[in-house]
Amino acid sequence: DTGSESDADGGGELTEVKLQLQWLPQGQFAGYFAALDQGYFEEEGLDVEIIPSGGDIVPQDALANGDVDYAIAWVPKVLGSIEAGANVTNIAQIFQRSGTLQVSWADSGIESVADFEGKKIGSWGFGNEWEIFAAMAAEGLDSSSVEIITQDFNMNSFLQGDIDAAQAMTYNEYAQLLETPNPDTGELYTEEDFNVISYEDTVGAMLQDAIWADTEKLESDEEYQDTTVSFLKAVIKGWVYAAENPEEASEITLDAGSGWGPSHELWMVNETNKLIWPAENGIGIIDEAAFNKTVEGALSAVNESGAALITEEPPAGVWTNEYIQEALDELEEDGVDTTGDGFTPIEVTLEEGGN
Amino acid sequence: MTQPTESTADAAGRTAAVTVSAVDKTFDTRSGRVDALTAIDLTVSAGEFVSLIGPSGCGKSTLLRLIADLDQPTAGSVSVFGKSAKQARLDQDYGIAFQQAGLLPWRTVAANVGLPLELHGVSGGDRTARITELLEMVGLTDFADRYPDQLSGGMQQRVAIARSLAEKPDLLLMDEPFGALDEMTRERMQTELLRICAETGAAVVFVTHSIPEAVYLSDRVVVMSPRPGRIQQIVPMVLNRDPAHAEALREERAFFDGVTAVREALHAGSPVPTGARGVENR
Amino acid sequence: MTQPTESTADAAGRTAAVTVSAVDKTFDTRSGRVDALTAIDLTVSAGEFVSLIGPSGCGKSTLLRLIADLDQPTAGSVSVFGKSAKQARLDQDYGIAFQQAGLLPWRTVAANVGLPLELHGVSGGDRTARITELLEMVGLTDFADRYPDQLSGGMQQRVAIARSLAEKPDLLLMDEPFGALDEMTRERMQTELLRICAETGAAVVFVTHSIPEAVYLSDRVVVMSPRPGRIQQIVPMVLNRDPAHAEALREERAFFDGVTAVREALHAGSPVPTGARGVENR
Amino acid sequence: MALTIPNRSRSSANAETTLRVAAPVAVGLIVLGAWQLLVSVGGVSDYLLPSPAAIVGQFVEFFPSMVSATGITGLNALLGLVVGSILGILLAALAAASRPIDWMSAPVVASLAVIPIVALAPVLNSMFGADSQFGRQAIAGLASFVPVFINTLRGFRQTLPVHRDLMKVYAASSAQIVRTVTLPTAVPFVFTGIRIASSLAVISALVAEYFGGPRGGLGGLISTSAASSAYPRAWAYVVASIMLGLLFFLVTLALERLATRGRQRS
Amino acid sequence: MTAENLAPALRRRRGAPAREAARWGYGVLGILVIAALWELYKFLGPVDGVVIGETRVLPRTTDLAMPHTWDMVARLFEPVTRSSTANPLWLEVALAALVTLGIAAVGWLVGIVVGFALALVMQRWRLAEWGLLPWIILSQTVPLIAFAPVVRSWGSRIEIGAFEWQDWMSVAVIASYLAFFPIAVGALKGLQSPDTIHTELMRSYGVGWWKTLLKLRIPASIPYLLPALRLGAANAVVGAVVAEVSTGMQGGIGRILIQYAGQASGDPAKAWGPIFGSIVLGLAAAGSVAILGAILRNYRRVEITA
């Protein structure tokens, strides 16, 4: 074995760890489920329970309340929670890129954020709207210059023309569009039918899925520090597995309770991989510039009720590369490729309804 | 049907108020056929006061409902003032009152009394006049604007009687109108009813359970027996029913004799209980 | 309190069943103070049958409730068999029956009759025996397993009376127990009640609105008048209340004289209505 | 006429009225006090469950937004309540008039009574468009429809036999019967149904906002605030929604009292 | 006031078999009529619905908005996904519905205990009734979603010996929040329902509050309690479904409800599966109270109009 200190299988007892996801089990979280399925957590001496969440469970709050040990959450949402008093630290920025799109019809003339003015803009709410407001702020638009419509779980409101531009994750809702038959032709819609604005290309881009830990315990609890490194190692191995074996990874998430059809699930794993890999500095390393950009966006965004996401800079200890770096170093010793240089996405064909 | 026929005239040759001929009434119920009335023959003369008395279930209410055309006989015929019961109902030839006063709780006393007039399109001014007159007759002038729930049971029953008189009918049908009142109120109401009948000259068919009530009020008491409901005996009364003399009547010898006569007619129909283990008729 | 004192003994020197001394009862209501009873003095001897009669609202029920310790007097005292009313209630010295039978609809006739025994821990065997005995007494042996809704009103009332006799009380309190029955059933129930009283030797305080009923049943009739409720007059009865002779009684001269006496006592309390416009007392 | 005099008239009327108001206020204050104490002194984290003081603070700070959000949700609830009630009354009238319609509507109404809003909201948004408030109004309407229908139908069946006989005796026409007896008898039941529906309309309109549609209502703001851990603000919007529910309840209760004024039940 | 006059008040519920059959027949017909209206409108109505002013008052008729009824039914018998191990949709819905039914049953029982306890306290002390009842009514205007996170968070802190708080328990607690309300109100009404004549009879027997409760108030409350339990059961199901969505619990019908709603763009008929499932679930829960009613029929001998 590697002989790392945190490796506890000599002691026999596994450390219990709870991981809070930010949504139901699905390909977005393939790496964690793969790590569980492939026994990577166990190898690191951890007994991990993955807890899904629904519409009203806020992962960083479950963490701040001590209900769980780690949580997956978007950076801007957590910034808001931190200002409200949550004491949590970003220990690994798994998604390097924003996966949020704003999709409009190809003939709609909405091709950039500047074109939003006066339009009906869809968003899910639940804190997923801050990227839109930040991007608009950068274009000099305030939230009252558009009509924000809450999207529900599917894309019907966009398909039926209730909203002009819909929010969509590359890995999920965009696929939903491509799984839908065009009533005019009877064939599935294709990418040519849509204009796609990627927030990654805008000033409003914000960091998304990150792993958060309890700040206080990180500072004072040595065992927690060790567990954190072991945990991150297993997670990285899981994501590496997902990158190398997208089909198997999607099987694993389906078995874990994802209710999507197989083609949709595979698409999701593949698109998620694209948000992670390649990772120039190594998977999970927090890029200070990207983090600051997220903070700036969050400071500039004001929603339609006049509330700002945050009003001041977050405290210094809001992120740390200490643990992810240690994990990366140990894995590199074992010869794991943690930057994904050789990563190539696969081609996924979506079937009608995602089935 | 509107021509008086021979059978609808009373002994004195005037048109009878009510003529019931060979009437049967059966009900089909879930538990089988019920013979409510069998072979009923009865004539009520104009202005006559006839009481129906008998044990529970003997068909008193049923008979009254047939006369009122609220139900139809299975066999035989009912005529009212020489017309069919239905025609008499449509012509508003009778007024009716039940054990429950049956006032509309959302209407004032005046509006309740005026209800039949309103339904038959009597104009506002005439209606108000008639209501005033009726309320005076039953002694409720001061209560015209009250709602029924603000009145005692006796007062409610007086409103119901005023309502039944609204169209100046020549026939009053009453089904235990004083059944829910206490004895003292009841006596007072009886006296008032007699006075009103004397004033209006209406014939009355009056259902009751109370022997003294029947005796006190009636020209004839029809004693009925159950299973199947039939007329047991008709007991004529010979009391001096002059209103001025009304109260004293109740303590007269003739009154007690009447009571005894009706009691005996009743007990002839159903065995006199010996005091123990008499199973209820039901 | 369990020692008989002088004031709780009747004329014959035995412990009186009920002694009411100088009792007042007032109620504070939304619309002001109501004097329900004023200066009531009454002694009921053991085995005596006393009726309370009077117009609605004169305080009959209130007086009965004070005796039953369902309410407490504002002034004065009530004692039952020489004890306080409360002690008598806890000792189950009386049985009580109301106008409504008040049976529990989810219990069979037998279970209803056995209710007080069950509540006081009488064991299964003894209870069954007593229930059988009671049902026989009221003539409902065949109906033991029926539910109240399967009985006629008269039968229900007999179950209630059986229940009130369950603990063999020496005192029966009855508030218009036959008020809801039709006159013929009522007469039968009266005869039965007399028989039961003769069998058990219990004293009875009996509230009624019916003059013939009070006269037929009672040793003494207490006539009350309202506003405030007080005893108007106590009329002693002199009828031969031998059960074998019970039915004939109702047609006797003495009976009619009793009725007349009570009527006159009653009307001495409230003016005799002249027939018109008498506003209800309420 | 028997021993059935209510006990309550005994206690002084004024004292009762005072207690009736004071008791719930006291309970409210005790609970709020305990809550505040628990959070500020008792060591319970005020993160998830903010203190009453913090909630009041946010309520005041965001007062204009509270008012406008309450207005939006309140209007949806009101429209739903009005339309749902009207439909409920009309269909109940049909069902009362005809047995077959009654029997045919029974399974449909029973289904509507048990269907969760979560299930209906996405479907209605698809059918009527996510860019309008109509979906929420429809949900509030469906939620109101059920109790109004059930109570109205019961009301139409309450006509006393003695009243029916009376109308027959007067040879009244069907229209006259409906106008003078059937409708007035049913009115208190209709208003009872509307009172029950009022709370349902508010909560349904509010919850429907969670599942798509234009923003700015109470439901959307509760979820948005909670999602960014602004729990005091989320609870301030909850307080506003409780007040809206209370307003609907009190107004419909007053209507019910008005409709049954001066009537004896039973 | 004779026995004959009492007769209409007695229960004569059980109709003749022919009448029962007619009832069911018309019930089925009612559902068919709704389906026919759906198809008729879908056939005749404009694609974009009927819009008056700014508001669409009648729905769109696209397959996305209004799938054909036969498609909805047919979809039930097709596999959930293309995956080789996929169950038919109806089975998946049925399994999920059973999970939710179990949780709702627990929530219902908790609601019964809490609701009945509150009713007892309110019956015992009038002041408690005045103090609590307005709040109990107001409690139902608090949206469930406001405290779903609180319940889950507090629950996750409970760990006594071998007992550990489970996700489904949070769902059951939230379900009980909707279930307890009708039960508290109905039980209070029922416990207060005995006539003065009955309570005074108990007093004349010299028995106290407990025995009166046991022998009189509880049996008398049953006719009121049964409809309350039925409403409570329906509410518990709705609460469980919403709480599943809210907390993200897996395995229940709430989960597949949002899951399939998410797939409704590409597979519109699929979303109707769990909707039908939740209706059947609610009807089953409410209907099972009828069995209880049949067992307790002797306690329902008098009709109430509550």
Ligand SMILES: Nc1ncnc2c1ncn2[C@@H]1O[C@H](COP(=O)(O)OP(=O)(O)OP(=O)(O)O)[C@@H](O)[C@H]1O
């Ligand atoms: N609509 C009906 N359907 C079935 N049976 C009926 C109906 N109306 C009356 N009966 C039956 O007909 C018989 C006579 O009933 P009716 O009401 O006329 O008696 P009654 O003499 O008025 O009794 P009471 O003194 O109790 O009022 C009874 O056996 C009763 O059960």
Ligand SMILES: Nc1ncnc2c1ncn2[C@@H]1O[C@H](COP(=O)(O)OP(=O)(O)OP(=O)(O)O)[C@@H](O)[C@H]1O
């Ligand atoms: N609990 C009470 N609160 C207020 N007033 C009461 C109460 N009980 C009785 N009263 C009043 O006391 C008076 C006597 O009432 P009670 O019931 O004793 O009369 P009653 O003679 O039994 O009348 P009825 O013949 O109608 O039964 C009435 O004026 C009544 O309104």
Ligand SMILES: Cc1ncc(C[n+]2csc(CCO)c2C)c(N)n1
């Ligand atoms: C209530 C609700 N919240 C979020 C999403 C959309 N969604 C699904 S997965 C994902 C990524 C991050 O959670 C997002 C934004 C939704 N459809 N409904």
Ligand SMILES: [Mg+2]
């Ligand atoms: Mg009758």
Ligand SMILES: [Mg+2]
């Ligand atoms: Mg009384």
